[in-house]
Amino acid sequence: MTIVQMLSYHFMQRALIVGVLVSLCAALLGVSLVLKRYSMIGDGLSHVGFGALAIASALHLAPLAVAVPVVIVTAVLLLRLSQSSRVKGDAMIAIISSSALAIGVICVSLTTGMNTEVSSYMFGSILSLSRSDAILSVILSLAVLALFLLFYPRLFAVTFDESFSKATGTRTELYNTLLAVLTAVTVVLGMRMMGALLISSLIIFPALSAMRICRSFKAVVLCAAGISAGCFVLGTVASFFLETPTGASIVVADLICFGICSLLGSRD
Amino acid sequence: MAIIQCENAGFAYDGRTVLEGVNFSLNAGDYLCVVGENGSGKSTLIKGLLGLKKPDRGTVRFGDGLKSTEIGYLPQQTQLQRDFPASVGEVVLSGCLNSLGGRFRYNREDRERARKNMERMGIEDLEKTSYHALSGGQQQRVLLARALCATKKLLLLDEPVTGLDPVAAGEMYNLIKLVNLCDDITVIMVSHDIHAAVRYATHILHLGQKQLFFGTAAEYKESDAARRFLGGNRI
Ligand SMILES: Nc1ncnc2c1ncn2[C@@H]1O[C@H](COP(=O)(O)OP(=O)(O)OP(=O)(O)O)[C@@H](O)[C@H]1O
Ligand SMILES: [Mg+2]
Numbered sequence: 001m002t003i004v005q006m007l008s009y010h011f012m013q014r015a016l017i018v019g020v021l022v023s024l025c026a027a028l029l030g031v032s033l034v035l036k037r038y039s040m041i042g043d044g045l046s047h048v049g050f051g052a053l054a055i056a057s058a059l060h061l062a063p064l065a066v067a068v069p070v071v072i073v074t075a076v077l078l079l080r081l082s083q084s085s086r087v088k089g090d091a092m093i094a095i096i097s098s099s100a101l102a103i104g105v106i107c108v109s110l111t112t113g114m115n116t117e118v119s120s121y122m123f124g125s126i127l128s129l130s131r132s133d134a135i136l137s138v139i140l141s142l143a144v145l146a147l148f149l150l151f152y153p154r155l156f157a158v159t160f161d162e163s164f165s166k167a168t169g170t171r172t173e174l175y176n177t178l179l180a181v182l183t184a185v186t187v188v189l190g191m192r193m194m195g196a197l198l199i200s201s202l203i204i205f206p207a208l209s210a211m212r213i214c215r216s217f218k219a220v221v222l223c224a225a226g227i228s229a230g231c232f233v234l235g236t237v238a239s240f241f242l243e244t245p246t247g248a249s250i251v252v253a254d255l256i257c258f259g260i261c262s263l264l265g266s267r268d
Numbered sequence: 269m270a271i272i273q274c275e276n277a278g279f280a281y282d283g284r285t286v287l288e289g290v291n292f293s294l295n296a297g298d299y300l301c302v303v304g305e306n307g308s309g310k311s312t313l314i315k316g317l318l319g320l321k322k323p324d325r326g327t328v329r330f331g332d333g334l335k336s337t338e339i340g341y342l343p344q345q346t347q348l349q350r351d352f353p354a355s356v357g358e359v360v361l362s363g364c365l366n367s368l369g370g371r372f373r374y375n376r377e378d379r380e381r382a383r384k385n386m387e388r389m390g391i392e393d394l395e396k397t398s399y400h401a402l403s404g405g406q407q408q409r410v411l412l413a414r415a416l417c418a419t420k421k422l423l424l425l426d427e428p429v430t431g432l433d434p435v436a437a438g439e440m441y442n443l444i445k446l447v448n449l450c451d452d453i454t455v456i457m458v459s460h461d462i463h464a465a466v467r468y469a470t471h472i473l474h475l476g477q478k479q480l481f482f483g484t485a486a487e488y489k490e491s492d493a494a495r496r497f498l499g500g501n502r503i
Contacts, residue, residue: 035352150372157362160354161343167318168366168418169337215398216355 006240014134015126015246019193019236020229021141023202025186027228028148030203031210031221032159032179040093041078041180042200045187047097048074050196051104053121058111064136067188074100075184079176101196124195124247126236137189144182151178156217194247202228205254212258212265231257271296271332271422271454272317278325279312285477287312288325292473292482296332296421299448299455301469301485303462303497308475310458311344314426317456332421337366340419342411344426344458356402356410357395360386363417378417385413388443404431412440416447423447425457429464437461441468462498 006012033039049071056066074096081092120127129137148155157165158175166172183203190199210223235250242249270293278288287309294300302310315321316328318341330336340363363385364378386392389409394402399410408431415423428444429437445468448455459465465472465485472488474481474497481493488494 153362153365153368153372153374156354156358157365160352160359160362163315163320164341164343164414164418165362165365167320167336167341167424168339168363169335170365211351211353214353215401216396217353217358218355220353 003237006237011127011129012236012240014129014131015193015236016233018129018134018137018141018189019126019232021138021145022186022190022193023206023228023232024225025141025144025148025182026190026199026202027206027210027224028145028221029179029183029186030205030207030228031217031224032155033183034204034207034211035159038079038082039200039204040090041075041082042183042187042203044078044093044097045071045075045184046191046196046199047104048100049188049191049199050121051100051107053191053196054104054108058107064133064188067191068140068185071184071188072181075180076177079180083176120195121191122195122197123245124191124193124198126193126239126246129192133192137192140185140189144185147178147182151175152221155179160217194250198247198251201251201254202232205251205258206231209254209258209261212261227254227257227261269331270294271298271330271334272456273329273331274317274326275329276326277313277316277323277328279309279316279321280324281312285324287475287477289478290326290473290475291479292471294454294456294471296454297448297452298471299445299469300457300471300473301465302456302458302473302475303460303465304475304480309477310475311426313473313475314341314424314456314458318424334421338420338422339366340415340417340423342415342425342428345430352400354399355395356386356391356397356399357382359399359410360391360413360417363414366418367420381417382413385416388416389413405433405436408432409436419447419453422454422456425455427458427460429459429461444468462494 033042049067052067052070053063056063078093154170154175157170158172162172187199190202194202206224206228209227210220214220214223231253232250235253236246238244238253239246239249273293274290277290279286290313302313304310312321316323318339319336361374361378361382364374364381367378383392386395389412391406391409391413394406399407402410412428429440432440441464444455444457447453466489469485472481472483472485474493481488481491
């Protein structure tokens with residue numbers, strides 16, 4: 001089997017195109033989320049996404065059409081929670097995410113049973129991407145990328161120092177909400193391939209790796225995007241030839257990259 | 269017409285009042301120094317003026333057509349993440365955010381303003397350096413340059429000279445006065461340096477959980493509040 005043969009499969013073409021785009025989205029948003037100490041939100045959202053997908057498949061509804069809005073609403077809610085000082089934000093995220101996971105699992109076991117479809121939501125599968133899903137994913141991830149690039153100066157300022165931005169007349173709630181919505185869309189898109197349990201690593205790993213070796217925000221963002229897309233392609237190709245699960249292979253590629261970046265970063 | 273006006277404003281955290289009875293108004297071009305002991309509510313008042321904290325009582329009002337996009341702000345030692353990857357240039361430029369309006373990118377004018385303010389602060393050589401690799405005093409200068417970028421009518425400074433060496437502190441006071449006089453910027457500054465306060469400011473606001481004094485710097489020198497604050501010594 002060669003790379004050329006691999007690329008002749010339609011599902012591989014789809015997976016690579018969608019995967020690279022989603023990886024770019026995840027990496028860009030990941031930098032802001034990690035720096036704002038919101039990395040747990042990605043994890044919480046993916047579990048809520050799983051719950052939504054499970055219920056959608058039990059009710060025979062289109063999975064993405066259900067999951068995207070549900071996860072967007074949750075994202076905005078989680079953001080509010082983690083900002084209010086009265087509630088323990090991280091504890092609430094844990095409660096919401098495990099509840100959603102539990103409801104999803106029960107819902108699945110009562111209806112279809114734990115079939116391959118459900119396991120693909122948990123651990124991801126590149127085969128699960130239908131043609132219409134792929135088109136929707138490409139459109140949505142291009143929209144996420146465009147919005148991120150357009151609002152880059154504002155997102156930087158809000159990430160670096162929210163109270164300064166707010167004091168000098170920037171509508172920080174708006175940009176925090178934007179960040180939450182974009183993250184929600186990215187998480188749902190990435191879940192199909194990476195699985196609910198592994199998608200948050202797509203958000204966190206590239207940002208952390210890039211922060212080891214870069215000094216400016218712009219460099220971190222560019223580097224994270226490169227690492228993310230590179231590790232996605234490497235992981236996917238490796239999983240094809242070694243017949244390992246895709247999501248897990250991508251995470252391992254990211255882990256190795258993180259190790260290399262840590263070594264490079266600690267030298268100076 | 270006052271540019272900023274407080275009427276009987278009071279602030280509380282979780283129902284505990286930390287500052288009350290604040291009554292003052294400033295005209296454009298005034299230079300107000302806010303003094304008081306640690307915990308007397310100075311930073312709380314600054315946050316109240318900026319709209320970061322809602323008053324529990326009374327009102328804080330902008331006049332003279334002042335908009336929040338015309339305000340520059342230097343926070344007191346923020347808990348900016350120590351490991352935040354940002355270059356000095358990026359941080360200073362982010363002060364121009366409130367001039368973006370409907371634009372998506374910074375233009376040449378914004379970049380020019382950022383460069384000029386870095387020069388004013390003597391940090392132009394650090395432009396490409398990582399913000400978190402700087403010393404405390406250097407970080408303070410970066411944040412001041414950012415505040416100057418954001419300032420069009422009003423500049424709020426919460427302990428701007430903390431962490432600066434004496435020469436730099438003196439230069440800072442002169443620079444702030446210059447901005448106040450030449451650019452006709454209204455300045456509100458929190459300071460523990462009472463001697464510099466009465467020398468440079470036009471007005472003094474003395475806080476201690478409530479408003480102890482508000483008036484011109486000359487009046488303040490003769491006031492009881494000043495005498496008590498300095499332990500019986502006259503300024
Ligand atoms: N986020 C907060 N939550 C609860 N209480 C607070 C908070 N910030 C300040 N306080 C309380 O409000 C009071 C006034 O604090 P503030 O920071 O305004 O003082 P300050 O005059 O700026 O003091 P310093 O000279 O030390 O900067 C203090 O008693 C403090 O404990
Ligand atoms: Mg203070």
